[in-house]
Amino acid sequence: MRQAAITAAQRGHEVILCEKSGRLGGMLNSADDISFKKLMKQYKNALITQVGKAGIKVLLNTTVTPELVEQIAPDTLIAAIGGEALxxxxxxxxxxxxxxxxxxxxxxxxxxxxxxxxxxxxxxxxxxxxxxxxxxxxxxxxxxxxxxxxxxxxxxxxxxxxxxxxxxxxxxxxxxxxxxxxxxxxxxxxxxxxxxxxxxxxxxxGLRPRSDEAEALRFTAREFVRVGDCKECKRIYEATRTGYDAAVTI
Ligand SMILES: Cc1cc2nc3c(=O)[nH]c(=O)nc-3n(C[C@H](O)[C@H](O)[C@H](O)COP(=O)(O)OP(=O)(O)OC[C@H]3O[C@@H](n4cnc5c(N)ncnc54)[C@H](O)[C@@H]3O)c2cc1C
CATH class of the missing domain: 3.50.50.60 (FAD/NAD(P)-binding domain)
Structure with a gap:
């Protein structure tokens, strides 16, 4: 989610990043207290810093729904809403x-x-x-x-x-x-x-993608793409890669 937003903003798009919880980071926040995941925590913090620097408008405690998308009326909607525990x-x-x-x-x-x-x-x-x-x-x-x-x-x-x-x-x-x-x-x-x-x-x-929630958003914007765990629950590499790819092709 963060990578898609950063890359899109760096390419000149006006980006709004909506996050349902009160903090950015998603599943990467699970590394916060784990001794052998210090680098993962640093990586997450680096992404959050870049979000701040890229001029992205961040809306925390904001769940994206079809009604909200209609209100914001974006040209493109990148769904990066992750997966949920099985x-x-x-x-x-x-x-x-x-x-x-x-x-x-x-x-x-x-x-x-x-x-x-x-x-x-x-x-x-x-x-x-x-x-x-x-x-x-x-x-x-x-x-x-x-x-x-x-x-x-x-x-x-x-x-x-x-x-x-x-x-x-x-x-x-x-x-x-x-x-x-x-x-x-x-x-x-x-x-x-x-x-x-x-x-x-x-x-x-294990995890499964939040497919129903994502598909409910599919026709709310002219362009729609699912990235990260919301597309397929894998790892940080795939989430970053699919987020980047989406942002460079919109
Ligand atoms: C315990 C655990 C440990 C892991 N360890 C590793 C590891 O060591 N290395 C590795 O490569 N991968 C690891 N992973 C996998 C990795 O964390 C995920 O692949 C990656 O975080 C996916 O990023 P994402 O942005 O697609 O989804 P997420 O990180 O899940 O982020 C999705 C975000 O969307 C928000 N959201 C959900 N619904 C909405 C909505 N409707 N509106 C607005 N916001 C919404 C959520 O609150 C969340 O913040 C781990 C996963 C878990 C569960």
């Missing part, structure tokens, strides 16, 4: 001990000493390292047979080495079936029911 339909998922990684960061929710992370993709693995660094007891439950399958090779090696060094426990081929205030029930590789005690259950089951 919340699996598991009994107990709305319990007080549940923390959804892509939704609850920055809200000051307390994480207990015994942590079970549901989902062993890159986000789940990085969450596990973060909590292990804080001395918590962490176990990852992953229903597939590999961890961090979404990471590129070097990132994968580094992540797995760090997890090993910190003694993060992980159970592959293990599907979470129920969450209670005492922990997580799961079915293991042999089809047996197993129980994992937990004070906090971290859900890291």
């Amino acid at each position: 919340i699996p339909d598991i009994p107990g998922i709305n319990g007080d001990s549940v923390y959804v990684a892509a939704r609850d960061f920055g809200k000051g929710k307390e994480i207990g000493q015994k942590v079970v992370v549901v989902g062993g993709g890159l986000v789940g693995c990085e969450e596990s390292i973060h909590y292990r660094e804080q001395g918590k007891d962490v176990t990852i439950l992953e229903m597939g047979d590999t961890l961090a399958r979404d990471a590129w090779f070097l990132h994968l090696r580094a992540t797995l080495m760090e997890m090993e060094k910190l003694d993060v426990k992980s159970c592959l081929n293990t599907r979470c079936t129920k969450i209670t205030d005492k922990g997580v029930f799961a079915v293991d590789a042999d089809g047996k029911e197993v129980f994992f005690e937990a004070d906090t259950v971290v859900i890291a089951a």
